[in-house]
Amino acid sequence: MSQLSQKHLLGIKDITREDIELIFETAENFKEVINRPIKKVPSLRDITIANVFFENSTRTKLSFELAEKRLSADVINFSSSNSSVKKGETLLDTVNNILAMKVDMVVMRHSSPGAPHFLSRHITANIVNAGDGTHEHPTQALLDTFSIHEKFGSLEGLKVAIIGDILHSRVAISNIFALQKLGAKVMVCGPNTLLPKFITALGVKVELDVMKALQWCDVANVLRIQLERQHIKYFPTLREYSLYYGINKQMLQSLDKEITIMHPGPINRGVELNSDVADSEQAIILDQVENGLAVRMAVLYLLAGVN
Amino acid sequence: MQNAQVMQKRLILDTFLLDITVNRLCQHLIENHRTFDETVILGLQPRGIHLADIIHKKLEKLVHQKIELGYLDTTFYRDDFRRRDSPVKANATKVPFIIEDKCVILVDDVLFTGRSVRAALDAMIAFGRPRQVELLVLVNRKYNRELPISPDYKGIDVNTIESQRVLVELEAQGFESNKIWLINKEV
Numbered sequence: 001m002s003q004l005s006q007k008h009l010l011g012i013k014d015i016t017r018e019d020i021e022l023i024f025e026t027a028e029n030f031k032e033v034i035n036r037p038i039k040k041v042p043s044l045r046d047i048t049i050a051n052v053f054f055e056n057s058t059r060t061k062l063s064f065e066l067a068e069k070r071l072s073a074d075v076i077n078f079s080s081s082n083s084s085v086k087k088g089e090t091l092l093d094t095v096n097n098i099l100a101m102k103v104d105m106v107v108m109r110h111s112s113p114g115a116p117h118f119l120s121r122h123i124t125a126n127i128v129n130a131g132d133g134t135h136e137h138p139t140q141a142l143l144d145t146f147s148i149h150e151k152f153g154s155l156e157g158l159k160v161a162i163i164g165d166i167l168h169s170r171v172a173i174s175n176i177f178a179l180q181k182l183g184a185k186v187m188v189c190g191p192n193t194l195l196p197k198f199i200t201a202l203g204v205k206v207e208l209d210v211m212k213a214l215q216w217c218d219v220a221n222v223l224r225i226q227l228e229r230q231h232i233k234y235f236p237t238l239r240e241y242s243l244y245y246g247i248n249k250q251m252l253q254s255l256d257k258e259i260t261i262m263h264p265g266p267i268n269r270g271v272e273l274n275s276d277v278a279d280s281e282q283a284i285i286l287d288q289v290e291n292g293l294a295v296r297m298a299v300l301y302l303l304a305g306v307n
Numbered sequence: 308m309q310n311a312q313v314m315q316k317r318l319i320l321d322t323f324l325l326d327i328t329v330n331r332l333c334q335h336l337i338e339n340h341r342t343f344d345e346t347v348i349l350g351l352q353p354r355g356i357h358l359a360d361i362i363h364k365k366l367e368k369l370v371h372q373k374i375e376l377g378y379l380d381t382t383f384y385r386d387d388f389r390r391r392d393s394p395v396k397a398n399a400t401k402v403p404f405i406i407e408d409k410c411v412i413l414v415d416d417v418l419f420t421g422r423s424v425r426a427a428l429d430a431m432i433a434f435g436r437p438r439q440v441e442l443l444v445l446v447n448r449k450y451n452r453e454l455p456i457s458p459d460y461k462g463i464d465v466n467t468i469e470s471q472r473v474l475v476e477l478e479a480q481g482f483e484s485n486k487i488w489l490i491n492k493e494v
Binding site for chain 1: 380382383384388389393394395396397398399400401405429432433434435
């Protein structure tokens with residue numbers, strides 16, 4: 001197979017295992033490209049991509065923009081904070097106005113779950129979901145699973161624990177879908193208040209004790225507490241959260257095996273991860289960032305090639 | 308059978324002659340390059356790499372020296388992306404050396420329209436500015452060129468029409484023996 005089954009990347013739920021494997025194979029080739037003296041290829045030179053961000057983003061936006069530029073695409077950026085959205089324009093009108101300028105692809109982040117799905121029913125350009133509320137963040141899951149694949153060779157039968165704020169995390173949902181499609185076993189771990197009520201319906205194990213989760217897993221993907229999405233108190237204090245769910249070097253050393261630590265960033269050092277873990281050999285956090293660029297290049301390249 | 312596709316296969320180079328041809332190409336390379344200190348070989352993915360392997364091995368044996376060998380994938384540099392029915396799958400590029408000021412020998416199995424070689428010239432520049440670039444192909448399909456590109460070293464010239472296909476079978480690719488076929492597709 002040399003082509004994706006979908007025209008858009010709205011979520012991991014919508015794509016197949018074969019799609020993910022094709023993205024991985026292509027990303028491996030792009031990883032070689034971004035390590036060359038000249039890191040640019042001319043593949044998307046006749047394509048214009050709009051990065052439409054209705055929600056704040058630093059690394060995802062940077063990563064997408066760099067991926068687009070490495071592929072020689074023309075890039076335009078839009079963020080809602082200084083746009084006509086503030087003047088009352090609807091999402092569809094905003095995007096249609098951008099598309100009227102002959103844009104071929106839209107990379108979109110929005111605070112409402114399903115916003116890119118809604119858009120995909122009304123426009124012909126390819127859409128890449130760069131995060132829709134608490135729903136999905138497919139490219140993050142792809143780069144996470146690609147990083148695991150790179151380290152372990154395969155995800156089949158591998159045990160992955162996702163630890164932290166599962167309730168507000170689109171990274172967790174997309175990761176669960178991606179990991180399961182690739183044959184990994186998934187556990188979620190966090191305080192009861194930060195676990196979605198029906199999360200077991202996705203076929204994942206649930207663990208409240210972080211130490212037990214670490215003992216079980218081969219890979220721990222540690223998530224940030226998303227205070228900006230928490231409108232009520234889910235736990236008494238950050239200090240208490242850190243005491244019960246923060247991961248430090250001693251905890252890792254007490255295990256009878258060496259597990260791999262991942263984090264999608266930004267890290268709150270001293271809350272979910274201590275510096276002695278985040279900066280250790282076991283952490284592949286900066287590999288994830290490098291792989292993010294290669295995976296996003298692969299996604300944009302492959303979507304552009306869908307007839 | 309009506310409307311059925313009939314494939315006619317004609318052997319144009321057998322194992323014995325193919326071996327002689329490859330040896331001749333190696334001798335020709337030695338004649339032009341003498342020493343391979345400043346020369347590198349780049350096999351074009353996906354099918355040129357096997358021929359590049361064979362030539363590299365033979366050359367090292369003949370000149371008793373190490374010669375740099377790399378594989379170049381041109382997928383991301385093609386000019387028909389989004390214009391084909393189905394996209395071409397990318398392959399690995401392995402060029403673990405800089406080609407700045409070197410003489411590069413591009414190796415491919417078949418030269419047809421010349422578009423892959425054009426893409427290869429583009430792809431190659433990412434690894435430096437070579438002093439000279441030469442093209443070696445096993446089969447030169449005449450009368451089908453779409454760009455002003457011609458080989459410096461060629462195994463055989465074949466007169467073909469567009470509906471024909473040249474199939475190079477090499478042991479390195481998993482075939483029983485080294486052979487080159489001309490395939491006619493008649494509808």
